[in-house]
Structure formats: C-alpha cells, structure tokens
Amino acid sequence: MATQPPQIDPRQLLEQMMLIRAYEEILIAGSVTGKIPGTCTSVGQEAAAVGVVNALTAADLILTNHRSAGHLLARGADPGRLLAEVMGRSDGYCKGKSGSLHISAKELGVVLTSTIVGAELSLAPGVALSQTMFGRPGIVVCFFGDGAACEGSFHESLNLAALWQLPILYVCENNQWQAFVHRREAMSREHVTDWAASYGIPARTVDGNDVVSVLAAAQAATAQVRESRRPCLLETWTYRSRGHFEPDDQSYVDSAEREAWLARDPIANCRDRLIADGRLDATEAAALVEKIASRIAVAQAFADASPFPAADELTRDVYA
Amino acid sequence: MxxxxxxxxxxxxxxxxxxxxxxxxxxxxxxxxxxxxxxxxxxxxxxxxxxxxxxxxxxxxxxxxxxxxxxxxxxxxxxxxxxxxxxxxxxxxxxxxxxxxxxxxxxxxxxxxxxxxxxxxxxxxxxxxxxxxxxxxxxxxxxxxxxxxxxxxxxxxxxxxxxxxxxxxxxxxxxxVPLGDQQLSLGLAAIAREGQDVTLVSYGKTVHHCLQAAHTLAEKGIAAEVIDLRSLKPLDEAAILASVTKTGRLIVVHEANRLCGVGAEIAALVAEYAFAALQAPIIRLGGPDAPVASSYPLEQAFVPQAETIAAAAQRLFSPHYA
The missing domain is CATH 3.40.50.970 (Thiamin diphosphate (ThDP)-binding fold, Pyr/PP domains)
Known part of the structure; x- marks a missing residue:
C-alpha cells in the first residue's frame, strides 16, 4: 500500500449510521400513515454503507440502487433534500421526479442510481471507462445486492471490467434477501466472492455489521483498485432487518435467523464497543441522539415546506 | 462527388x-x-x-x-x-x-x-x-x-x-456522398420526389420502392410525392401535414409490421390534423404480423414492393372516392 489510509474517528462512523437509521425510521413511520410513499430501506445495513463510503475520496464516483439512503447520507447528502425527493417535492435532489428508488446526486459523485436490479452493474464499466479515458484519478464504487449478483449483468460487468482493466470496486451488500426470496433459494454458491474469483477478480467477504472491519477492508480494497487500476470485489455480509418494501409485515422471514442478526445490530454494537473502550461516555451518546433528532426535524420541516413540482415539469428534462 | x-x-x-x-x-x-x-x-x-x-x-x-x-x-x-x-x-x-x-x-x-x-x-x-x-x-x-x-x-x-x-x-x-462536414438535422424529412396527387411517406429501403412506384404512377398521369422521413423521432410532422394538405391522399409505407408501426402514428396524425384535406382513406402498407422467413420469396413478400404501392395509389383515384 502506497500510503496509509487517513484515520477516521469511529464516533463519526457511529454518528453517520445513527443518522441513516433515524432518517429511514421517518420513512417507515411515514409509509404507515401514508404521508410518505413506501420505500426500500437499508435498516441493519448501515455499517456496510458507512464503512465503504468513508474509504473513498472526493474524486471517486458511486453507483447505487434502490436501497441507497446509507450511501447518500454517508457521502454527505442533505437529509432534507433526500426527504423532499422521497416526498416528490421540487427541492429534492432530482426535483421530485425520482422518488426514493433512483436518487442520484451528481454534486456528491453519486451517479446513475437505478432501481432495475443489476442495472448499476451494467452502467459501472462505462463510468470507469470515462475515468480511465480522461485520466481522472477517481475510482468507481458500485453498490449492489446478492439479488443483483444473480442477474446476467453482474457476470457481464465483471467479465468486461476484468478484460478492460477498469478501476471498479464492486461492493456486494449481501443482506440475505432478494426481495421476498432468501438468497439460499436463489444462489448456487454461498458467497458472491466465489463468482468473482472465476473472473480473476480479487474478492473477500467482511463482517458487514462491524463498521470498523468494513472500513478497514474497504480501505485495503480501494487502495488495491487505485494502484492496480483493475477491479476488486468486497462482499459485506449483513442482514436486511426490515422487509423488502415498507410497509411489510415480514411474515415470510425466519424469526430465529432474524433475531440472531438483530442481536448483532451494527449501531448498537458500535456504540457499546465505543463505550466499553472508553471512547464514548453516556452523556456523549445521549447528546448524539439529540443532535440527530434535531437534524431530522430540520429535514422534515424543509421537506414539508418544499413545493410540489410545477405542472410544466411533466415533460421537462426528457431530452437534453 | x-x-x-x-x-x-x-x-x-x-x-x-x-x-x-x-x-x-x-x-x-x-x-x-x-x-x-x-x-x-x-x-x-x-x-x-x-x-x-x-x-x-x-x-x-x-x-x-x-x-x-x-x-x-x-x-x-x-x-x-x-x-x-x-x-x-x-x-x-x-x-x-x-x-x-x-x-x-x-x-x-x-x-x-x-x-x-x-x-x-x-x-x-x-x-x-x-x-x-x-x-x-x-x-x-x-x-x-x-x-x-x-x-x-x-x-x-x-x-x-x-x-x-x-x-x-x-x-x-x-x-x-458529398465531401466535407455535411450534417443533417434529426427530424427533417426529405422530399425525395415532388408531386401534387398523392403523398407516399416512407423510410429506409421502401423509399426506393415508393420512388419506383411514383415512376409507374407518372406514366398513368398520377403525380406522387415521396417523403423520406430519415428520422422517426423526432418526426417531421410539418412536412407530412404540408404534403397531405397539398395532395389530399396519403399512403404510408414501411417494411416493419403494420400493426402499431410508425405508419399507424402517421395515419393518426393526418386524421387528427389534416382530416379536411383528405379526399380518400389513408392506406398503410407494411409487413404482416409474422416473423420474417429466411426463404427469399417470403422475405421479399414481407416488404411492400413498388407494384403494391402503385396499385394502392391507383385505388385512391377510383371513381368511388371522386
């Protein structure tokens, strides 16, 4: 490794995860009352998003999918503009035309979010090709799930990225669930890394519920992509604590498996460890909760005050 | 050139x-x-x-x-x-x-x-x-x-x-092909042949079939105008409407299946915006609702040919529509 990765205060990681959780809890509550359209949340997967995004530089570009709140917020997205987008308001990142499912934020380097499972994988090589052809330093990080790994686009993407030597870090958030089907029913192999290996792409699996482990693994993987200018794959082994799409009663979920994962909640784990290590005290922990609640309240007020798009937005931005 | x-x-x-x-x-x-x-x-x-x-x-x-x-x-x-x-x-x-x-x-x-x-x-x-x-x-x-x-x-x-x-x-x-940096706006149709009696709208190879048909029709005293769309989207609606307003008769011709083809859109456009100019029904000529066969005669039969186009145009001048 050419340079040591920057030291990141784990309290920052905890705060980012708490913000993501609090933001998505607003979406969940709103979907029950009907105030906010239903969404796909990433509750339980916060460590995977925060750990990877904190390993990136400002020059790196992110492609993500329908479960994107963690990636966007960890990248510095304004929760008010995110919430406005989900609520179809004109101050959203996409002027209210995306809703929750395909939010891109070019200013943050979060490009080309697609909710077609696997499309992020089909678009990533082209983004990396631009980086390469223009000699830009940034690498490309593509977040997808184990469901997308079962699409043909996963295999076509990895083959082309290996063949054309494209600087992509593929991040599979293996959350055990592919919409309403458990990955065991859908995958011929236990791990997505098994498939990456067949394309000659270095790959490893990391505990996706431990933000410190994810960060370390992502720093190593991004360093490898930066140096080699070739693809790598990181599988974050995690769990989708909520259903596929809010609201969802999760009647199809194995409760023993779910309980075991909930006991390993990434936020509680991180907080408890910081307290045990003496890096966070109870007062600071309580202050963090207050701070985030206040940010969410501001975000909610901003989104509520944002107007719906004007009627002439119906056909604007179809063509360049 | x-x-x-x-x-x-x-x-x-x-x-x-x-x-x-x-x-x-x-x-x-x-x-x-x-x-x-x-x-x-x-x-x-x-x-x-x-x-x-x-x-x-x-x-x-x-x-x-x-x-x-x-x-x-x-x-x-x-x-x-x-x-x-x-x-x-x-x-x-x-x-x-x-x-x-x-x-x-x-x-x-x-x-x-x-x-x-x-x-x-x-x-x-x-x-x-x-x-x-x-x-x-x-x-x-x-x-x-x-x-x-x-x-x-x-x-x-x-x-x-x-x-x-x-x-x-x-x-x-x-x-x-002219030398140099020639460009053509997308959405600009070409009038491949001018005429006053019937408009033949097409694109791709059937433009040539329309031109052959126009030649045949000219011998029979019918002056067909042939429009080559070149671009299907954007579509040069103004060129189509102007021509039909002049001729009063429209045949849309393409190799693609007729059903829900581009011709259906053009027929609807003219019916909606140039109905008063029409002196006869609109005719659409296109491929059948069938996959294309490899066999040469069947492959050719899929495509509207010049004779079919000329015959269709002549039908529009039958006394029935006069």
Missing amino acids: PSLTLYDAVGEALGEEMRRNPGVLVFGEGVATKRHALVEEFGPLRVRNTPLSEGIIAGTAVGAAATGLRPVIDLLFAPFLCYAMDELVNSAGKLRYISGGQFAFPLVTLAMTGAGWGVGAQHNHNLEAWFVHSPGLKVVMPSNPADAKALLKTAIRDDNPVLFFLDIGLLYQPGE
Whole structure:
C-alpha cells in the first residue's frame, strides 16, 4: 500500500449510521400513515454503507440502487433534500421526479442510481471507462445486492471490467434477501466472492455489521483498485432487518435467523464497543441522539415546506 | 462527388467525428476486427471489440455517456437489441428525466435490419417503433449513403441517445456522398420526389420502392410525392401535414409490421390534423404480423414492393372516392 489510509474517528462512523437509521425510521413511520410513499430501506445495513463510503475520496464516483439512503447520507447528502425527493417535492435532489428508488446526486459523485436490479452493474464499466479515458484519478464504487449478483449483468460487468482493466470496486451488500426470496433459494454458491474469483477478480467477504472491519477492508480494497487500476470485489455480509418494501409485515422471514442478526445490530454494537473502550461516555451518546433528532426535524420541516413540482415539469428534462 | 456504400459512409462519419472530438469512441461486436482504418488511425482504446454481451455493451455506453464520453456502439442486428432493452430503455431513455436533468446520454446505437440477406427473423426484425414509443430516445433510419453519413455525424453530436438503424438491403448499394462536414438535422424529412396527387411517406429501403412506384404512377398521369422521413423521432410532422394538405391522399409505407408501426402514428396524425384535406382513406402498407422467413420469396413478400404501392395509389383515384 502506497500510503496509509487517513484515520477516521469511529464516533463519526457511529454518528453517520445513527443518522441513516433515524432518517429511514421517518420513512417507515411515514409509509404507515401514508404521508410518505413506501420505500426500500437499508435498516441493519448501515455499517456496510458507512464503512465503504468513508474509504473513498472526493474524486471517486458511486453507483447505487434502490436501497441507497446509507450511501447518500454517508457521502454527505442533505437529509432534507433526500426527504423532499422521497416526498416528490421540487427541492429534492432530482426535483421530485425520482422518488426514493433512483436518487442520484451528481454534486456528491453519486451517479446513475437505478432501481432495475443489476442495472448499476451494467452502467459501472462505462463510468470507469470515462475515468480511465480522461485520466481522472477517481475510482468507481458500485453498490449492489446478492439479488443483483444473480442477474446476467453482474457476470457481464465483471467479465468486461476484468478484460478492460477498469478501476471498479464492486461492493456486494449481501443482506440475505432478494426481495421476498432468501438468497439460499436463489444462489448456487454461498458467497458472491466465489463468482468473482472465476473472473480473476480479487474478492473477500467482511463482517458487514462491524463498521470498523468494513472500513478497514474497504480501505485495503480501494487502495488495491487505485494502484492496480483493475477491479476488486468486497462482499459485506449483513442482514436486511426490515422487509423488502415498507410497509411489510415480514411474515415470510425466519424469526430465529432474524433475531440472531438483530442481536448483532451494527449501531448498537458500535456504540457499546465505543463505550466499553472508553471512547464514548453516556452523556456523549445521549447528546448524539439529540443532535440527530434535531437534524431530522430540520429535514422534515424543509421537506414539508418544499413545493410540489410545477405542472410544466411533466415533460421537462426528457431530452437534453 | 465520390461514390460510397452506406457501410463505408458510416465509416467516414465515424472517422470524421472521432477526429473532431477525442471523446468519441466506438465499440461493439467485431468493430475493431472489421473497421481496420479506424483502429489504425485512432488506436485500440478508441476502437474496441467486445464480448458478445449486448447488455453490457449498451450499459457501458450509457455509463460512459453520462460521464463525458460520446460512445457509438455496434450491436450488429436489430433483434439483438432485445438483450440491451433495459440499458437503452430504462437507463439511457429514463435516467436523465428521473435524475431531474442531472445527466445527458450522448450515445449512438447502430443495428442492422431488413430484408436482403435471408438471415431470418432473429437477425431481421424492423423493431424501430418500439424505440419511438420509448421516451428519451431518438430514432433514425436513413435510405442512402449521403444521408447516413450526415445523419450519423449529427447523431454523434446530439446530447441524447440515438438508435441508428441500417437497412441491410441498402448497406452495400453505392451512392454519391458529398465531401466535407455535411450534417443533417434529426427530424427533417426529405422530399425525395415532388408531386401534387398523392403523398407516399416512407423510410429506409421502401423509399426506393415508393420512388419506383411514383415512376409507374407518372406514366398513368398520377403525380406522387415521396417523403423520406430519415428520422422517426423526432418526426417531421410539418412536412407530412404540408404534403397531405397539398395532395389530399396519403399512403404510408414501411417494411416493419403494420400493426402499431410508425405508419399507424402517421395515419393518426393526418386524421387528427389534416382530416379536411383528405379526399380518400389513408392506406398503410407494411409487413404482416409474422416473423420474417429466411426463404427469399417470403422475405421479399414481407416488404411492400413498388407494384403494391402503385396499385394502392391507383385505388385512391377510383371513381368511388371522386
């Protein structure tokens, strides 16, 4: 490794995860009352998003999918503009035309979010090709799930990225669930890394519920992509604590498996460890909760005050 | 004026645009194998062969276009576009709009189709109307080498995704192509032949069938006007309406299946906006609701021929409609 990765205060990681959780809890509550359209949340997967995004530089570009709140917020997205987008308001990142499912934020380097499972994988090589052809330093990080790994686009993407030597870090958030089907029913192999290996792409699996482990693994993987200018794959082994799409009663979920994962909640784990290590005290922990609640309240007020798009937005931005 | 085939006119347009803009690159199935001159001039990074993976070829073009490149991809035969539908329709066509205009997708997709080589239904399927129906995309299908070159140059400079269909039957027909940087606006039809009595609207190889029919009709005292659409989206509605307003009679002719084809849209357009000018019913001539057979006579029978077009036009002058 050419340079040591920057030291990141784990309290920052905890705060980012708490913000993501609090933001998505607003979406969940709103979907029950009907105030906010239903969404796909990433509750339980916060460590995977925060750990990877904190390993990136400002020059790196992110492609993500329908479960994107963690990636966007960890990248510095304004929760008010995110919430406005989900609520179809004109101050959203996409002027209210995306809703929750395909939010891109070019200013943050979060490009080309697609909710077609696997499309992020089909678009990533082209983004990396631009980086390469223009000699830009940034690498490309593509977040997808184990469901997308079962699409043909996963295999076509990895083959082309290996063949054309494209600087992509593929991040599979293996959350055990592919919409309403458990990955065991859908995958011929236990791990997505098994498939990456067949394309000659270095790959490893990391505990996706431990933000410190994810960060370390992502720093190593991004360093490898930066140096080699070739693809790598990181599988974050995690769990989708909520259903596929809010609201969802999760009647199809194995409760023993779910309980075991909930006991390993990434936020509680991180907080408890910081307290045990003496890096966070109870007062600071309580202050963090207050701070985030206040940010969410501001975000909610901003989104509520944002107007719906004007009627002439119906056909604007179809063509360049 | 030099004479070129449509295939070579495409090569000239690619070369000129790659020379002009270093962000233009071309990749696809066998592109580097077949277009030696481009590889020699621009090198293997800008002219690339790909795996036979239409989805990832198109997806890569979409990602590249959104981040500064101007890719041209060659997917060979139009039915192979089925493998790339998600990337072209859901990504290229929609991601500009649903991102609130944050991205543009300047990319061109080349695909061959049409009767001529007996390649059968999985290589010959005129499915251009599918893309006309999909928002965010433009659709072009030239009828001669000069237009192919000029339209492709414009398509490469356009900031939107363009589906560029090459008619197999016209691919190796020579035609005069002007030297220099000729361009043609997308959405501008050509009046291939002027006439006052009946309008024949077409695109691709059936433009030539319409011109043959017009010749036959002239001998019988009927002056047919032939409109070559060149671009299906945007569609030159003004040219169509102006012509029908003048002639009062319309026949739309294309090789694609008649059912829900581009001709249906044109017929509806004229019925809606030029009804008062019509002196006879609109006729649509197109392929049947059937896959294309490989067998030569069946392949040719799929396509509206000059005799059929001339006969249809004559029906519009029967005393019944007078």
